[in-house]
Amino acid sequence: MFFPILRVLDLEGFLELSYVPANNWETRESRPMNVYAIWPYGDFWRCELHCTIKYGESFRITSGSLDPEMLKTGICLFYPTVQKLKSKLNVLPSTPYWHSNIPEWRCTSGFYNDKAQTSYQSEIFPLPSKASMLTFHPFIQFNEIKNYLLVINVIREPNVLSHKIDLFNSVNLEWHGSAPINTNSASIVDLDSFGFTREELPLFLSQEMAGIPFGLGIAKDGSMLSLEHTHPPASLVLFGNRNEIQSKIKKIWLQRLGKSK
Numbered sequence: 001m002f003f004p005i006l007r008v009l010d011l012e013g014f015l016e017l018s019y020v021p022a023n024n025w026e027t028r029e030s031r032p033m034n035v036y037a038i039w040p041y042g043d044f045w046r047c048e049l050h051c052t053i054k055y056g057e058s059f060r061i062t063s064g065s066l067d068p069e070m071l072k073t074g075i076c077l078f079y080p081t082v083q084k085l086k087s088k089l090n091v092l093p094s095t096p097y098w099h100s101n102i103p104e105w106r107c108t109s110g111f112y113n114d115k116a117q118t119s120y121q122s123e124i125f126p127l128p129s130k131a132s133m134l135t136f137h138p139f140i141q142f143n144e145i146k147n148y149l150l151v152i153n154v155i156r157e158p159n160v161l162s163h164k165i166d167l168f169n170s171v172n173l174e175w176h177g178s179a180p181i182n183t184n185s186a187s188i189v190d191l192d193s194f195g196f197t198r199e200e201l202p203l204f205l206s207q208e209m210a211g212i213p214f215g216l217g218i219a220k221d222g223s224m225l226s227l228e229h230t231h232p233p234a235s236l237v238l239f240g241n242r243n244e245i246q247s248k249i250k251k252i253w254l255q256r257l258g259k260s261k
Contacts, residue, residue: 001096001123002038002077003107006186007063008150009218011111011225013071015078015122018058018107019098026100030055033080033097038089039070040158040184045089046070050078073160074186075152077124091156092126111216111225118225124212129155129183131210134250135230136170137202139215140191145224149189149204150214151181160184163208167194170203173257183209188216207259 005015017035021027037050048070053059061078063071070076079085081097098105110119133151140147151165161183167176176194181187196202204213217226234242 001099001105001125002079002092002154004109004122004124004152004154005061005063005066005071005076005078006074006109006111006152007071008074008111008186008188008216009148011113011218013063013109013111014117014119015061016058016108017053017061017078017080019053019055019080020058021098022100022103022105026102027098027105029097031082033082034084036079036081036085037066037070038077038079038092039075040073040160041069043158045092045158047085047087047089049085053080073182073184074188075154075184077154090158092154094156110227113222113225115222116219116225118227120214120227120229124152124154126154126156127210129157132208132250133165133204133206133210133213134253135204135213137191137204137213137215137230139217139226139228140196140202141217141226142198144220146218146220147191148216148218149179149191150216150227151187151189151206151211152214153181153183153185153187153209153211155183158184161209163206165189165204165206167191168203168205168257169196169200171200176202181206181209181211187211203253203257205254205257205259 006013109122164178166178179189214229234246
C-alpha cells in the first residue's frame with residue numbers, strides 16, 4: 001500500500017497521514033517508521049527519506065513543500081517502512097507495514113486553492129502493468145464549472161508509458177474522441193472539449209492501461225472544487241466471484257462498442 005500526493009493543473013495537492021491503525025487486531029506494529037517519498041525517474045524509482053513518524057502521530061504534506069521534480073508526472077508516493085531504502089529502486093517495495101482489511105488503512109489526499117479544498121481516501125495498491133479500464137462517468141457539471149477526467153495509475157515498474165483513453169456516449173455508443181493517459185502519473189483530460197450533453201452518460205475505455213478514474217470539477221472563479229471517483233462493478237457484488245462478474249460486464253460492453261480485449 002502506498003499513499004499518494006498529487007499536483008495537476010494550477011491546483012496544489014496535499015496528503016494527510018496518521019500512524020493510527022484501523023483496528024486493534026490485524027496489525028501490531030508500533031515501531032517508529034521511516035516515511036519515504038518515491039517517484040518515477042527514467043528507468044528507476046527515485047527514493048528519498050522524507051521524515052520519521054511515531055505511533056499515534058499524524059502529519060500533512062503539501063505539494064508546495066516538495067521539489068517540483070518529485071511531481072513531474074503529477075504523482076509522488078509515500079511509503080512507511082522500518083527498513084532503510086536505497087536511493088534508486090527498480091521496482092516498488094512490496095512489504096506492507098501499515099495494512100489492514102477490516103477496514104483498510106486509510107489516508108487522505110486532495111487538492112486546494114486559495115478558496116476551496118477537496119479530498120478523498122487515497123491509499124493505493126500498484127495496478128497490473130497489462131490491464132484495461134472501463135467506467136461510466138455521471139459527474140459532469142454544467143454552467144460555471146470546468147470539468148476534467150483525472151486518471152491515476154501506479155504500477156510496480158518505474159516506466160512512464162503513454163496510452164490512450166476513448167470517450168463514448170453510452171446511450172447511443174457514439175465515439176466522442178480519445179485522449180492520452182500515462183502510467184505512473186496523474187493524467188488530466190479536459191472533458192468540456194468533448195461536448196457531452198446533459199442527456200448523455202459518458203463511458204470511458206482504455207484497453208491498454210488500468211487506472212483510478214475521477215471527475216474533477218473546478219468552478220471558473222475557483223470558489224468550488226469537487227473530486228468524485230467511480231467504483232468498479234465488482235464493488236457492488238456481495239456473493240460469488242466478484243472478478244468474474246466484473247469481467248463479464250466488461251466483455252458485454254466491449255462487444256457493444258465493437259472492441260476486443
